[in-house]
Amino acid sequence: MQSNVLQQGDSGSDVSELQHALVEHHFSPGAIDGMYGQGTVAAVIAFQKSEGLLPDGVAGPRTLCALGLVSSDALPSAIPAVTVEIVSRMFPITPIRNVNANLPPLLSALVKHQVADKPMVLMALSTVRAEVECFEPIGEGQSRYNTSPSGHPFDLYDNRKDLGNLGAPDGAIFKGRGFIQLTGRLNYATYGPKLMPPVDLVADPDLACDPNIAANLLALFLADKELAIKSALLAGNMATARKLVNGGTNGLDRFEDAYQRGNALIPDSFGD
Structure with missing residues (x-):
């Protein structure tokens, strides 16, 4: 398989291969026609639910790996696109020197604990904005x-x-x-x-x-709740995503503002 992400609207031999794999796992997409339509979306969602994956209907690395179509389940990393300039725009009243000092250990921790795809990077940065807007532990x-x-x-x-x-x-x-x-x-x-x-x-x-320990604690905490967080974000329920970390909605306005800013600034990376 050439593609690591397939989604509704795609077509071709990779989609046909996906459809055959779904049938082999007893999740029929309907006709094996190489078209990623509603039947394939529904079959992918059913398979994802069965495997404990994010049920977004997108066949990303984790879904394709679970189907045996790719060898790695690593998600596309958003880290290369996350700059001090972008994060400073997500934190409009925070001193840039604090972003300069503390962004590198945070990004390193997200990579280390395998939560470096766009939704989790946005979740991490938005959580920092809500919890400690100064961007210091x-x-x-x-x-x-x-x-x-x-x-x-x-x-x-x-x-x-x-x-x-x-x-x-x-x-x-x-x-x-x-x-x-x-x-x-x-x-x-x-x-x-x-x-x-x-x-x-x-x-x-x-x-x-300690900045390095604090960064790793945040990454670990988010990794433990990754599926629940992504499910809340997929449903557009920002309050639930915030509660999964904070236990309440304290700082929800800052959380939502940072997430929306970052979502517009950081390029998309698709699906689990």
Whole structure:
């Protein structure tokens, strides 16, 4: 097969080969006519759902690889097109020096954890814009959402079972840090060992603000939720995509603005 991406409207021998492979996997596209029409779209979506792939109806590298038509499932990388100039336009009030300093480790981390295609690059950058618009890994500040009117700093986090906290002073120790604002004992314990090399973030939570570690934490977190994130984006549900990372819709306006700006500036890369 010559093409690594096939989609509705395509035609030719590669589409015929795709249609034959779908039939062999018991997902009939209808006529084997070399035309990527509605029947082929429906068969591809059914196959993608069966395989736990993004059901977008586009036969990209992961779908073609699962069908045995290509040897690599690597998605097209958007990284070569992501420049400081483009990202600065996505972050209109952020000092360019911060983008210059922190964009390279973030892009490297996205490549390392195989989330470097356009939707995930946009998701990463838009998450940074929503969480830390300064484009620097920082520690969470006190707010009414984490500190009660008469309580000690971050007391509303102390006993959050969903965060794995065990009571004071866990709220302050495991407050949000980094690009993604990693929060809670459970997340620090979960993601530290996943880093390469592993890092004991429970013993030293402030390491989550190291630019390289923060970049890799963001990439790991997004990789773990890639299918759910892409499904939300495919449905145009930006609020759900944001909730998958933040747990709520805090910063949704900045998230959406950055995503829309980047989507217009970064060339498309198609399908899973």
